[in-house]
Amino acid sequence: MRKEKELLFEMGAPGRRGALLPACDVLARPLGDLLPEKAQRGLSLELPELSEGEVIRHYTALSARNHGVDSGFYPLGSCTMKYNPKVNEEAAALPGFAYLHPCQDDSTVQGALELLYRAEAYLNEITGMDRVTFQPVAGAHGELTGLMLILAYHRSRGENRNKVLIPDSAHGTNPASAAMAGCSVVQIPSDARGLVDLEALKKALDEDTAALMLTNPNTLGLFEEEIAAIAAAVHGAGGLLYYDGANLNAIMGYTRPGDMGFDVVHLNLHKTFATPHGGGGPGSGPVGVKERLVPFLPLPLVEKRGADFYLDYDRPQSIGKVHGFHGNFGVVVKAYTYMAMMGAAGLKQAAADAVLNANYLMERLKKSYLLTHDRLCKHEFVLSAAWQKKNGVSAADIAKALLDYGFHPPTVYFPLIVEEALMVEPTETESKTTLDRFATAMEEIARLAGEDPAQVTGAPHTTPVGRLDEVRASRQPRVRWTPAAK
Amino acid sequence: MSGMHYLPLTDKERREMLESIGVSSVEELFRDIPAKVRFQGKLRLPQPLSEWEALAHLGSLAARNKNLKSCVSFLGAGVYDHFIPSIVRHVTGRSEFYTSYTPYQAEISQGVLQAIFEYQTMICLLTGMEAANASLYDGATALAEGAVMACAVTGRSKVLVSRSVNPFYRQVLENYCDTRGLTLEEVPLREGKTDLAKAESLIGDGVAALALQQPNFFGLLEEMDGVSGMVHGRGALLVVSVDPISLPLVRTPAEYGADIACGEGQPLGNPPSFGGPLLGFFAAREKYIRRMPGRIAGETVDSDGRRGFVLTLQTREQHIRRERATSNICSNQALNALAAAVYMAALGPAGMREVAELCLQKAAYAREKLTALDGFRLAFPGAYFKEFAVRLPGEALDLNRYLLEHNIIGGLDLEPYYPELGPSALFCVTETRTRAEIDALVQALEGWS
Structure with missing residues (x-):
């Protein structure tokens, strides 16, 4: 059954064509008259030569070798792989959105500006912030933007703070974004409960502290119950509080970052607001801020004058731009459609069901897997494969074994503070039936890990390819096809 | 409900x-x-x-926007109106692709991984470079990442950027540099191109990179002869932002010795979408591969020796290396890269070349017609690709309002970005503009006073 899929470059025939173009309808001049020879390409262009039918069959075959949310359960912790409503795709593909040029005159894009204006108002309300920029196109991009805003704020007050505090349970993007922003990173330990160690935090705070970056609920899926005290401590030291919105899905309608004391928040529209991940992107990482940071937001912001919307570039304290144009507008259209259809009650119910699904699964699975932090969780929880590891079965093995049951595995080996971590986020769009099936599979794998570990460590058995050698890929990097490599 | x-x-x-x-x-x-x-009470959102x-x-809302399907557009400046074959949307609309996450679980992600591997290969074939990544956010951030990477490679902290580079890109670059404590210095223009003599005098020992754009923001082809020699002679890297549509005709970054070639991949099968999602493509010499930002798909074998693909060199990335990562990027523009791959596969070498030729020829036709009009002058001499800057007999803002009455979206007003040019606009002509549409533009301009 298992077969390699040939590459595009191993297909086709010289002279074969896919898409055709119209003939040139202006008098064509000799190439050399327009492009001096030294400016011309000398290399031959060795792209494959394929018919349209070959191309579609190739990609259809590739798609059959790929798992998406539409294929099955995707309980990938911290990634919020919820169902992607189809109507959102229809909306974003409307020519009045998809075929707008970002430099068109404001008067010609009133519908797009109104959409951004409304989407901003919704997100302000959901997060409790004062203004939102849509320029960042991913969560990490939002983090970088948020830190730029924080640094600009401190500088405007004559302070050169550049230390960023980050809990040891944080997403890897947090410290990486801080480094991109030129800041030094100080790691804050978690306490036995899995929450920020408040005393350690207080000790680390000083006059160099620019911000604390925090995810709440955190990556263990636990709500930082002392958030008010954390906020008071950070603000007391002159720092700002940054909210990593990766886990916002757990709290919509129940609490808001703005009410918890956060000054800056980024959201992942491709998580909480149901836009698809696209195999890695595009996402959208809008950043919301409190009033005192508004002057620094990237250029431009959408404003309204009378009945007209316009892009405001007259913002002298702005940090400038973080994207060539207005961010991933097409993704915002999808998220806006989702919010418009869910409404306040729908979003709150989504959070409630996400939390209910997670707690239901956690209660069941903690009998088969070690639950290191056994307390009420929010939208996700982290198991450990420590019990299975004693039989030589790792979290990675369990992940691979799940593939044979048709499930995408949980996030593995993250957060770093849990040994052999398996981070499960079911989301609200999964049925109880699916959760039960997944739990049964997890229980069966746990049983096999005890009785017949080789069955688990040899997995997967039913996927298009067997377990892949990542070490070899890294030691002998081959990142493009070459004729010689065949 | x-x-x-x-x-x-x-x-x-x-x-x-x-x-x-x-x-x-x-x-x-x-x-x-x-x-x-x-949170007490109920969120104030409209009725669902x-x-x-x-x-x-x-x-x-969509109907309140004029768009590139309902108007004839001559806007470019980094986002372009190129034809998208139907097959592109049909592939990217397959939910196995668009509803999947980053392919960390390789065994059930071979579709996305192989598609990325093929995309990386096609970017290499197009640019002539040795290695490419899986995508970055857009052309602007790709250039900024290129500059940051050059600083990491050279251990230096100053970047030179030509004033002929897209001003939107320079704004992003400035922001990335400022934040990171890197110094950015602008190389001035000479007749619309980079003043290379000035660049040479500015490249000191502390300079990590010279960043250029080819064709440049005005649509002009920069003189690339000898540039890499000059840059490398001072121990710096040559970073270029290139238009992928031009590359079937225009000398490749590899041929003129670039170390990093990046740019905006939107023209390859992605709609303009009000400026996003776009596609930052990024390629470099193989020796710098471990310094590259972003994800990379690599070839390997499975437990039975069968060919397969994985995300590789992950120790560069944030989820492993955290604050020591080469970049903070996590989510990228994978689906847009898939669209680019399908576009290139569908067009093939002949189709890609035809698109470039049509752009070149039609832009030349439009340039000649436009600049034959009273008061309209080509801003700079030289060889152009698909865009050109024109000095106008009146304000671009007025001109564009007038053109809108004729259902034409005019060129970008250059004056806010280049006040030294006075009233001027950047016109773009792609293969999607017909001769009749260009003639209609010219006719409309004749009637403008």
């Missing part, structure tokens, strides 16, 4: 689940949120819409 059809739990199931957890209500699941920070109502509402 609307939206609830995305939530499959029934009330009966909710009760059963609460019971098995051992709590009596959903509210109890939120008892860990202290009252002090609990049904799918039909939502489509009607979105349709009415």
